[in-house]
Amino acid sequence: MAVQFSTAFNATTFSATTVASALVVHKFGGSSLASAERFHAVADILLAQPQASAWVVVSAPGDTTDALLALLDAAADQTALEQHWQALSQQLRLLVTRTLSVATAPLVLNQLNSWLADVPVAAQAGRHNDVLAIGEKLSTLLLSHLLQDRGQQATAIDARDFLRLDGQQVQWQQSAELLQQLVQPGFNVVTGFIARTVDGKSITLGRNGSDYSATIVGRLVLAQSINIWTDVDAIYSADPRKVPSARAYRQVPFAQARTLAQLGNPVLHAKTLSPLADFNAELVVRSSYEPEQPGCRVSRQAAIEVQFVTDLADVVLVTFPKSQQVTAEQAAAALQSTVFAVPGDVKSWVVEQKNLDALLSFLGQQQIYPRVSSAQYQAIAWVKPAAKQQQQLSLQAAHWLERQQPAFSFENAELALWLFQPPLSARELTEFHQLLLPSQVRLNVVVAGTGNVGSEFLALLGKQQQAFTGQIELKLAGVFNSRQACFSDDLTVQNWPQQLATAPAYQKQELLDYLAALPSPKVLVDITPSKAFAEGYGDFVQTGCHLISANKQGVTLPLAQYQQISALVAEQQVSWLANTTVGAGLPVQRILQELQSSGDHIQQISGIFSGTLSWLLCKYDGSAPFSEFVTKAQAEGLTEPDPRDDLSGKDVQRKLLVLARELGLTLDINDIELTPLLPEGLEQGSWDEFWLKRDELDSAVAATFATAKAAGQVLRYVATLTVTAEGPKANVQLLSVAPDHPLAAIQACDNVFVIESDWYQANPLVLKGPGAGRLVTAGGIHADLAILARQQMAAAKAARHSQAQAAAWANERA
Ligand SMILES: NC(=O)C1=CN([C@@H]2O[C@H](COP(=O)(O)OP(=O)(O)OC[C@H]3O[C@@H](n4cnc5c(N)ncnc54)[C@H](OP(=O)(O)O)[C@@H]3O)[C@@H](O)[C@H]2O)C=CC1
Ligand SMILES: N[C@@H](CC=O)C(=O)O
Numbered sequence: 001m002a003v004q005f006s007t008a009f010n011a012t013t014f015s016a017t018t019v020a021s022a023l024v025v026h027k028f029g030g031s032s033l034a035s036a037e038r039f040h041a042v043a044d045i046l047l048a049q050p051q052a053s054a055w056v057v058v059s060a061p062g063d064t065t066d067a068l069l070a071l072l073d074a075a076a077d078q079t080a081l082e083q084h085w086q087a088l089s090q091q092l093r094l095l096v097t098r099t100l101s102v103a104t105a106p107l108v109l110n111q112l113n114s115w116l117a118d119v120p121v122a123a124q125a126g127r128h129n130d131v132l133a134i135g136e137k138l139s140t141l142l143l144s145h146l147l148q149d150r151g152q153q154a155t156a157i158d159a160r161d162f163l164r165l166d167g168q169q170v171q172w173q174q175s176a177e178l179l180q181q182l183v184q185p186g187f188n189v190v191t192g193f194i195a196r197t198v199d200g201k202s203i204t205l206g207r208n209g210s211d212y213s214a215t216i217v218g219r220l221v222l223a224q225s226i227n228i229w230t231d232v233d234a235i236y237s238a239d240p241r242k243v244p245s246a247r248a249y250r251q252v253p254f255a256q257a258r259t260l261a262q263l264g265n266p267v268l269h270a271k272t273l274s275p276l277a278d279f280n281a282e283l284v285v286r287s288s289y290e291p292e293q294p295g296c297r298v299s300r301q302a303a304i305e306v307q308f309v310t311d312l313a314d315v316v317l318v319t320f321p322k323s324q325q326v327t328a329e330q331a332a333a334a335l336q337s338t339v340f341a342v343p344g345d346v347k348s349w350v351v352e353q354k355n356l357d358a359l360l361s362f363l364g365q366q367q368i369y370p371r372v373s374s375a376q377y378q379a380i381a382w383v384k385p386a387a388k389q390q391q392q393l394s395l396q397a398a399h400w401l402e403r404q405q406p407a408f409s410f411e412n413a414e415l416a417l418w419l420f421q422p423p424l425s426a427r428e429l430t431e432f433h434q435l436l437l438p439s440q441v442r443l444n445v446v447v448a449g450t451g452n453v454g455s456e457f458l459a460l461l462g463k464q465q466q467a468f469t470g471q472i473e474l475k476l477a478g479v480f481n482s483r484q485a486c487f488s489d490d491l492t493v494q495n496w497p498q499q500l501a502t503a504p505a506y507q508k509q510e511l512l513d514y515l516a517a518l519p520s521p522k523v524l525v526d527i528t529p530s531k532a533f534a535e536g537y538g539d540f541v542q543t544g545c546h547l548i549s550a551n552k553q554g555v556t557l558p559l560a561q562y563q564q565i566s567a568l569v570a571e572q573q574v575s576w577l578a579n580t581t582v583g584a585g586l587p588v589q590r591i592l593q594e595l596q597s598s599g600d601h602i603q604q605i606s607g608i609f610s611g612t613l614s615w616l617l618c619k620y621d622g623s624a625p626f627s628e629f630v631t632k633a634q635a636e637g638l639t640e641p642d643p644r645d646d647l648s649g650k651d652v653q654r655k656l657l658v659l660a661r662e663l664g665l666t667l668d669i670n671d672i673e674l675t676p677l678l679p680e681g682l683e684q685g686s687w688d689e690f691w692l693k694r695d696e697l698d699s700a701v702a703a704t705f706a707t708a709k710a711a712g713q714v715l716r717y718v719a720t721l722t723v724t725a726e727g728p729k730a731n732v733q734l735l736s737v738a739p740d741h742p743l744a745a746i747q748a749c750d751n752v753f754v755i756e757s758d759w760y761q762a763n764p765l766v767l768k769g770p771g772a773g774r775l776v777t778a779g780g781i782h783a784d785l786a787i788l789a790r791q792q793m794a795a796a797k798a799a800r801h802s803q804a805q806a807a808a809w810a811n812e813r814a
Pocket of ligand 2: 580581583584609610611638639640646651772773
C-alpha cells in the first residue's frame with residue numbers, strides 16, 4: 001500500500017515555513033554501521049524514537065566505500081582485483097550473518113551475492129558508480145530486515161529510484177514525484193550518497209554525500225527535523241582535539257552554522273546545509289554512541305549566543321577582481337570542498353592547497369585567471385556571536401594577534417579571518433580561543449605569606465596559569481604578609497611585589513570583607529607559619545572560600561577548634577587541602593586517603609618526617625659545631641621560620657598529629673610523646689637569645705653523635721604512630737640506628753614514611769623523598785591548587801551539562 005506524504009509536495013510550498021507534521025529523517029554514517037553490534041544499536045535508537053515511523057538514510061557499513069574504491073583502483077590487475085573482491089565479499093557476508101536472524105540472513109545473502117557477482121564485470125567496464133553503490137544498498141537491506149526481525153514495517157529504497165540531479169542541481173519536483181510512488185508505511189530506509197542524473201546515469205554525491213542525501217530527503221518529505229547520527233553529540237567552539245577548553249554547544253543558529261560549514265567544519269558541511277537554505281527544518285547532530293544525549297540543534301529558532309574559532313591548515317589565497325560573477329559557494333559545490341570567500345574589496349578566496357588545481361581549472365573554464373599566494377597558510381577564523389555582530393576584538397586579543405603577526409587579516413561584522421605562516425600551535429590556538437571565549441571558570445587565588453615558600457609559590461603561579469589556559473583561569477586576586485596587603489583585580493604574577501610594596505597595612509577585617517565580596521570559586525592559600533592566622537580559618541571559610549594550608553598550625557589546632565573548622569568546611573561545601581603540612585610535596589596524606597577509601601586499615605605509620613633534621617643528621621660529622629649546620633639548613637630554605645620548631649621535635653610532633661587526624665583519630669598534640677633534640681630551656685626566648693646559648697646545643701649533639709659513632713651507628717629523628725586495640729600510641733624521638741636499619745640509608749633531607757596496614761603488613765608501603773625545601777613545598781601547594789582547579793572545572797562542567805539537559809527538556813516540552 002502506498003501512502004501519501006503528510007504534506008503534499010509542491011514546489012511552491014518550498015518556503016521557510018514551519019511544517020505541521022512531525023516527520024523526522026535519521027541519518028546514520030559508516031561508523032554508526034561498522035559492525036553487527038552497531039546495526040543493532042541503530043535499530044535500538046530507531047525503536048526508541050517517539051515517532052512510530054521515520055525516514056532513515058544510511059551510509060555504507062564501516063569502511064566499505066574505501067574498500068570498494070581500492071577494488072576499483074585495482075581493476076586493471078586481475079589478481080589484485082580478485083584479492084580485493086575476496087576480502088570484501090567475506091567481510092560483507094560475515095556482517096550479514098552476524099546482523100540478521102538465521103531466517104532472514106539467507107535472503108539478504110542471496111541479494112548480496114548477486115551484487116558481488118556483478119562487481120568484477122562492472123569494475124572492468126568502468127561502471128564505477130554501480131560498484132560504489134553496493135555499500136549503501138547493503139546497509140538499507142540490512143537495516144530494513146533487522147527492523148522487520150524486530151516486528152517493524154520497513155522498506156529499503158535505492159535513492160537512484162527517485163533522486164534526480166541535473167549537474168549540481170537537485171530536481172526537486174521530479175524527485176518528489178518519484179519518491180511518492182515508493183513510500184511505504186513504517187520505516188523507509190534510503191541509500192545515502194547515491195543518486196541518478198536526469199538522463200539516468202548512476203552518480204555519487206561526493207564527500208559527506210550521505211549527510212547531503214539526508215537533508216535532500218528531509219526537504220522532499222517536508223520533515224521537521226533531520227537527525228545526523230554521528231560520533232559527536234555537540235558542535236564545539238573550536239576543534240576539541242586541539243583546544244581542550246572548547247565549549248560544547250547544544251544549539252547553533254542556522255546562519256552561523258552555514259558560515260562554519262563554509263569554513264570547513266568537520267561535522268557540518270556546506271552541501272549538507274544547502275537544502276535547508278530556504279526550507280525551515282532543524283538539523284540535529286547526535287551521537288549514536290550516546291543516544292540519550294540531546295545532541296546539538298541547528299535551527300533558525302536557536303536563541304543562543306555562540307561564537308567559534310575555526311582553523312584550516314595548508315590553504316592558499318586566490319585573488320581576482322571583484323567584478324567576476326562566480327561565487328565561492330558555486331566553486332565549493334563544483335569542487336565538493338572548502339572554498340571560502342574572505343571579506344574585502346577584492347575577491348579573495350581561501351582554498352586548501354590540495355584542491356588548488358581543481359579550482360584553477362574550474363575558474364579557467366570561466367576565463368578567470370587569479371593570482372595565487374606563493375605561500376601556504378593556516379586560516380584561523382573567528383565566527384562572531386550573532387548578537388554582537390559589531391563586536392571588535394578585545395584589546396588583549398588584538399595585542400596577542402599583533403605578536404603573532406598574521407600574514408593577512410580580514411574582518412567584517414560577522415567574521416574575522418587571519419592567515420598565519422608558520423601555523424599556530426595547538427597551545428597558541430588554545431590561548432587565542434581563551435582570549436575570545438574566556439573560560440567560564442575563574443578561580444580567585446588569595447595568597448597569605450610571601451616569605452621563603454610563598455614567594456616561590458607565586459613565582460610558579462605564572463607557569464600554572466599557562467598550563468591551565470583555556471580550562472580555568474587561576475586569577476591572583478590578593479597577596480599579603482604580616483605587614484601589608486594588596487587586594488585588587490589588577491594584581492598579576494609579575495606585578496605583585498611592586499603592588500604589595502606600596503599597599504596599606506594588613507588588617508584581618510579587610511581580608512574578610514574582600515573575601516566575602518570576591519566571586520566564587522575562591523581559595524585562600526595559607527603560607528604563613530602563624531597560629532593566630534590559622535585560628536581565623538573558620539571566619540575565612542564562612543565567606544565561601546576554599547582553604548589550602550602549608551601552615552601546620554591550622555590542622556594541629558586543639559581538637560575542639562580543629563573539629564569546629566572542619567564542620568564549617570563541610571557546611572560551606574568547600575575544600576580544605578593541606579598536603580604540604582607533612583612531607584612537603586610528598587603525597588603522604590593522599591596515599592592514606594586512598595588506602596582508607598578503598599577499605600584498608602592503617603596499623604602503623606613511622607619514619608623520618610623532618611627534612612631539616614634529616615638533612616642535619618646526615619650532614620653533621622662533628623667537623624664543625626652543629627649550629628653552623630643549622631645556619632646552612634636555614635639558608636637552603638629547609639627549616640621552619642624559627643628552626644627551634646624543628647630542633648625541638650615540635651614540627652615532627654605536629655606532622656604526626658596531622659597524620660593521626662587523617663586516620664580519623666581524635667588526638668591532641670600532647671597525646672604524642674616528645675623527646676627533643678634541643679636541650680631543655682633553649683626553646684624559650686627570641687632566636688637571638690637562643691643564638692647566644694647555641695654552645696649548649698652544639699655540645700649536646702656532639703656528645704650524642706660521638707656515642708652513636710662509637711657504636712657504629714647513625715642518628716635519626718623518628719616518629720611512630722601505632723594503632724592498637726587499646727588505642728593509639730604515638731611518639732617522636734631521637735634514635736641511634738645501625739647502618740643496616742631501613743632508616744639509616746637515606747639522602748640528606750629525605751623523609752621516609754613507612755605505612756603498615758591490613759594490605760601492607762609483611763612488606764610495608766614506603767614513601768621516600770625530599771621532605772623540605774622551598775621548591776618542593778611550593779610545588780606541593782600547586783599540586784593542591786591543581787586538584788582544586790580540577791574540582792572546579794568538573795563542577796562547572798556538571799552545571800553546564802544539567803543546564804543543557806534542562807534546556808533540552810524545556811525544548812521537548814515546548
Ligand atoms: N620550608 C619548608 O620546607 C616547608 C614549609 N612549610 C610551611 O610553610 C610556611 C611558610 O614557611 P616559610 O615560607 O619558610 O616562612 P617565612 O617566614 O619565610 O614566611 C612567612 C610569611 O608569612 C607571613 N606571615 C607571618 N605571619 C603572618 C600573619 N599573621 N598574617 C599574614 N602573614 C603572616 C610573613 O610575613 P612577613 O613577610 O611580613 O614576615 C611571611 O611573608 C610555614 O608554615 C612552614 O611550616 C611547609 C612545608 C615545608
Ligand atoms: N622544617 C620542616 C619543613 C617542612 O615541613 C622540615 O624540615 O621538615
